[in-house]
Amino acid sequence: MNGMGKPKPIKALMVDGLWDNNPIFQQVLGICSTLAVTNLVLNTVVMCAGLVFTLSLSALSVSILRSLTPRNVRMMVETLIIAFYVIIVDIMLKAYWPAMSDNLGPYVGLIITNCIVMGRCEACANSNPPLKAMVDGCFNALGYSFILLIIAVFREVMGMGTFLGLDVPYFSTHWDKWIIMVMPPGAFFMLAVVIWVMRSIQMGREAKQKNSAAGGKQEKSQ
């Protein structure tokens, strides 16, 4: 979706963000926060909500201003807009959810440097109307979020025996906790496994589609 080819319908943008062009397992973007905040599910949920908010509204704002923004300062403007929404998330957490703000520490501020946000602003919002830009941003953030949540659930349950801070039967009592899962190396292992599984599913789907397309052609030629 770079504005060069045929414009994609909104439904295709949604599927792109969630699966076909998923920022984590297809593009391998935003890995820093994927590794950093996924050792607790609650932290991950809040981080993802922050990213959905920031990416959706940044894309919308960039798209609204796109015809006015001079090319030579567009990246400065995009960074400013992204920082604006990130600071809003940070202020709201500090004011209304200080405990979570403490838990996430510097990671909320680091959304500014998340490659997915700038990437979508550059690749889509800069060359598409506001609604499409916002949907693209929102579904890319949701695509990022669902992968993070899968990683976080496995890491917290296997590493601490808890889910959202609550004891999980068997894992909190009999399971020999894999401390490495809540440590940074555990994030790398989990990320690699998730990318492997997701890409295998994707390759299976593509092979199936090819086979059915080839079957269709053969039927026609007969």
Next chain:
Amino acid sequence: MRRQRWFATVYMFVVMMAFSSVVIGLARYTDERVEANQALAFERAVVRVLPGVYEEGLSGLEIHRRFVEQVDEPTEATAGAYSHKSNGVVQTYALPFEGQGFWATIKGIIGIKADRETVTAISFYEQNETPGLGARITEPEFRDQFEGKVLAADGKTLTFRRPGETLTPSQVHAVTGATQTSVRLEKIVNDAVAQWREQLSGESRP
């Protein structure tokens, strides 16, 4: 339409002013609330280490009320520690400490009984350690170990040992997987206690 060269500068300036104004407005609007949250976090940390003053599930308002009514401000006689008195006699000291953690400053309170040896509890009101690792110093599993510990007379007053090791009354277990945070916290706590003791012995000298 060909734009003038100055357009980009003026445009950038206007956009910056517009977005900054909203951020400044929001920051001002929430300023009091953020400050109140920070003050309450400190008061909660102080009250938490004072047996008989703190109970689980207290509201923010109740914490503030108990802090104002039952906690005495630091004086020269307490060498910078907050105190809880009963009939004019100090029952517990709440000694603030702070120092560089793994990522940022760790600020907390250690409660010490009037005998100046027995620890009542430890609590934290500011830290930015790794979520799920170093940040677990704020969880009850780590904090609860401090209750009843005895500050050693000399050397390290409290020692952090590897998880699973047998402990003496002056030792606690470090946080698993957070060696740097544990090492730094051990130093911060020990430095604060040593300095406090030194000041107290100076005060008590004729």
